[in-house]
Amino acid sequence: MVAIESLPEMTEAEVAAHAEKDSLWCIIDGVVYDLTKFADEHPGGDQVLVEQAGRDATEPFNDVGHSADAKEMAKEYAIGRLKATPGAAKAPAAQSKPAAAGGCGASFKDIMTSPTWTNFLIPTAVGILVFVLYKGVQRLL
Template sequence: MSKAALTLEEVSKHNTKDDCWLIIAGKVYNVTKFLEDHPGGDDVLLSSTAKDATDDFEDVGHSSTARAMLDEYYVGDIDTATIPARTKYAPPKQPHYNQDKTPEFIIKILQFLVPLAILGLAVAIRMYTKSESA
C-alpha cells in the first residue's frame, strides 16, 4: 500500500532541530536523527527545509553512500503540484561594461583607422623600396 503524497505545507512544518524533513528529488525524508552526524552541520540541512532541496543536495555532489543513506529516512513522496515552479535566473539588463572607460565611438573609429593606417604604411614602404631599387 503506497503512502499518500505529502504537500509542501505539511512538510514545511517540520523545520526545527527536533523535527527536520527535506524534499529531495520528489521524495520526503525525515533527517532529524542525522542532523548531528551531517558533515556540513545541522544548519545546512535546516536551511533547506520548507522548499525543494534537490538543487542544494545535488550541488554538493554527495557520494553514492550518502545517496543510499536517504532510504532509511524516507517518509513519502511530495505532491509536486504544491511546490512553486522554479523560475530560471535572468540577470538584470545592464549596458555593456567598458572596462577601460574609453568612449565607444573612439573604439569604433580606431577599429576603422588602425587597419587603414597599417595598410597605408605597407603601401608607402612598398613604394619606397621600389623607388630605391630603380
C-alpha cells in the same frame, strides 16, 4: 527499507510545517525525508540541513555532489512522496533557477557560504597561498 512508490503522498505545506532542527523535513527529487535524527550526524554540520528544512532541497543537495553512498543512505530517512499539484510543480523550479545561475540573482553571502566555497575552494586557495609564501621565504634564506 520501504519502496519509495509505496510511501504516502505529502503536500509542500505539510513539509513546510517541519522547518526546525527538532522536526526537520526536506524534499529531494520529489521524496520527503525526515532528517531530524540525522542532523547531528551530517558531515557538513546540522546548519546546512536546517537552512533547507521545510522545503525542496533538491538543487542544494545535487550541487554539493553527494556520493552514491550518501544517496543510498538517504533512503532510510524517506517518509513520503511529494504530492503533485497542478501549477505548483513548476513554481519551485522557477524559484530555484536564479540561485543556480552562478551568481545571477544569488547574493554574495549565499555564494560565499555555499558548501562549494567553504568546503573546497577557499581552503584550496589558502593552501596555495601558504605554499607560495613558504617557497618565497625559502628562496630568501
